[in-house]
Amino acid sequence: MKIAVAGTGYVGLVTAVCMAEKGHEVTCVDVDENKINMLKAGASPIYERYLQEMMVCNDERLTYTTDYRNAYKSANLIIIAVGTPEKKDGSANLTYVYNVAKEIAESAENECVVLVKSTVPIGTSDKVEKIIDENKRHDVRIDVASNPEFLAQGTAVTDTLNPSRIIIGVQNEIAEKVIRTIFEEFDAPILVTDRRSAEMVKYASNDFLALKISYINEIANLCEIIGADVQDVAKGMGFDPRIGNKFLSAGIGYGGSCFPKDTKALHWLANMNDYELKTVKAAIEVNEQQKLKLIKKARKYYDTFQGLTVSILGLTFKPGTDDLREAPSLVNIPILLEEGARVKAFDPVGIENFKRLMERSDVSGINRIEYYESIDETIRGTDVCFILTEWDDVKNYDAVNFRKFMKTAIVIDGRNCYEISLMKAAGVEYCCIGRQTLK
Numbered sequence: 045m046k047i048a049v050a051g052t053g054y055v056g057l058v059t060a061v062c063m064a065e066k067g068h069e070v071t072c073v074d075v076d077e078n079k080i081n082m083l084k085a086g087a088s089p090i091y092e093r094y095l096q097e098m099m100v101c102n103d104e105r106l107t108y109t110t111d112y113r114n115a116y117k118s119a120n121l122i123i124i125a126v127g128t129p130e131k132k133d134g135s136a137n138l139t140y141v142y143n144v145a146k147e148i149a150e151s152a153e154n155e156c157v158v159l160v161k162s163t164v165p166i167g168t169s170d171k172v173e174k175i176i177d178e179n180k181r182h183d184v185r186i187d188v189a190s191n192p193e194f195l196a197q198g199t200a201v202t203d204t205l206n207p208s209r210i211i212i213g214v215q216n217e218i219a220e221k222v223i224r225t226i227f228e229e230f231d232a233p234i235l236v237t238d239r240r241s242a243e244m245v246k247y248a249s250n251d252f253l254a255l256k257i258s259y260i261n262e263i264a265n266l267c268e269i270i271g272a273d274v275q276d277v278a279k280g281m282g283f284d285p286r287i288g289n290k291f292l293s294a295g296i297g298y299g300g301s302c303f304p305k306d307t308k309a310l311h312w313l314a315n316m317n318d319y320e321l322k323t324v325k326a327a328i329e330v331n332e333q334q335k336l337k338l339i340k341k342a343r344k345y346y347d348t349f350q351g352l353t354v355s356i357l358g359l360t361f362k363p364g365t366d367d368l369r370e371a372p373s374l375v376n377i378p379i380l381l382e383e384g385a386r387v388k389a390f391d392p393v394g395i396e397n398f399k400r401l402m403e404r405s406d407v408s409g410i411n412r413i414e415y416y417e418s419i420d421e422t423i424r425g426t427d428v429c430f431i432l433t434e435w436d437d438v439k440n441y442d443a444v445n446f447r448k449f450m451k452t453a454i455v456i457d458g459r460n461c462y463e464i465s466l467m468k469a470a471g472v473e474y475c476c477i478g479r480q481t482l483k
């Protein structure tokens with residue numbers, strides 16, 4: 045099948061490469077010429093395991109272009125995978141999605157199906173269809189379907205090749221047939237619904253996971269107060285198949301390009317329809333507070349960060365990605381700098397993106413950040429260490445070194461990376477989330 049993919053971000057590029065892997069001819073379209081040139085040169089603009097190798101392996105079936113007209117002209121399937129960034133009021137910005145809809149209407153000369161894969165508010169696919177109908181240049185049948193994406197960063201390629209489920213929101217059987225031929229090659233249950241329900245599955249799933257994280261984070265906070273261990277509590281809960289043992293890791297809150305944006309967008313959408321999603325609102329509030337947890341814990345040792353050197357292990361919002369969107373580092377480091385601290389930061393892949401973000405921001409004191417590729421050098425001479433991302437390098441780090449290299453061996457761990465007994469044995473003052481360390 046001839047497929048065009050609009051947008052070469054996480055969802056677009058990974059989908060395109062996986063479709064090429066399945067034998068389809070795929071054209072990736074993006075407005076960003078730099079990105080397209082990079083892709084043409086065989087380099088992935090994002091860090092994602094297996095992606096670059098698979099791009100190279102499927103080179104013959106992958107084309108990259110800014111010329112949307114040619115790409116959409118004769119495609120059988122056009123996948124919309126452009127961004128839907130958060131607007132100031134919490135709603136999703138749909139400008140890019142609607143622009144692509146117009147471009148498809150102008151360019152498509154063949155009967156085709158348009159799949160909306162971007163995370164979009166309920167009712168967006170209906171609008172995409174309307175835009176296409178109103179702007180169509182050629183008298184061809186164009187069907188619009190919703191097909192939400194469930195890949196997670198860091199495991200995007202394997203998630204796409206082995207999806208947990210495929211949701212297809214369609215209005216008629218002709219579109220369903222075309223889409224089924226593509227997805228029957230994947231070993232996953234297929235659920236066919238109407239378009240609005242398919243769009244809702246995406247938000248309801250992401251918001252449920254966000255709720256689960258905020259819930260376990262609140263339980264962790266209470267565990268600290270009453271003297272219980274959240275990891276044991278989560279383990280005990282997880283044996284119940286109705287609860288499940290995933291997404292119960294307490295920490296410093298969820299980040300990334302999805303949960304923060306999708307919780308706010310659904311809450312906004314409900315409000316617009318005179319309904320309040322109280323559980324989602326609570327999850328958002330808990331998450332905002334949780335991101336400040338390490339700063340509050342550090343206050344037990346230091347009244348102010350003025351004059352201190354703080355080491356930071358992990359800048360990205362989670363391991364396996366160089367993405368910094370809504371990462372706890374973006375909340376914690378500015379507070380430390382604001383109070384006059386020096387910051388020494390480590391991340392295996394996120395440093396360049398972090399530097400760029402800081403340079404473009406109005407955060408004051410960024411000249412007091414130093415970046416390191418070694419944990420030894422990062423923690424050397426520091427007064428306190430914050431763990432913000434559970435990279436393997438961090439989890440496997442020898443606890444004895446904190447004592448050896450830090451000026452004062454205080455480690456405040458937002459990701460529960462270490463055994464408490466090991467840290468104690470190594471002579472480290474260790475604080476973590478929802479576990480008893482101080483007695």
Ligand code: UGA
Pocket residue numbers: 163193194195196197198250253257290291292293294295296297298299300301302303361362
């Ligand atoms: C999330 C969903 O997991 C995907 O299913 C979905 O397709 C994707 O959003 C999307 O909408 O595109 P992602 O944001 O890449 O994927 O990452 P997650 O692994 O879900 O982690 C999100 C955040 O939650 C991270 O900051 C992570 O540290 C945090 N988290 C996760 C916890 O704090 N505790 C947990 O137990 C799990």
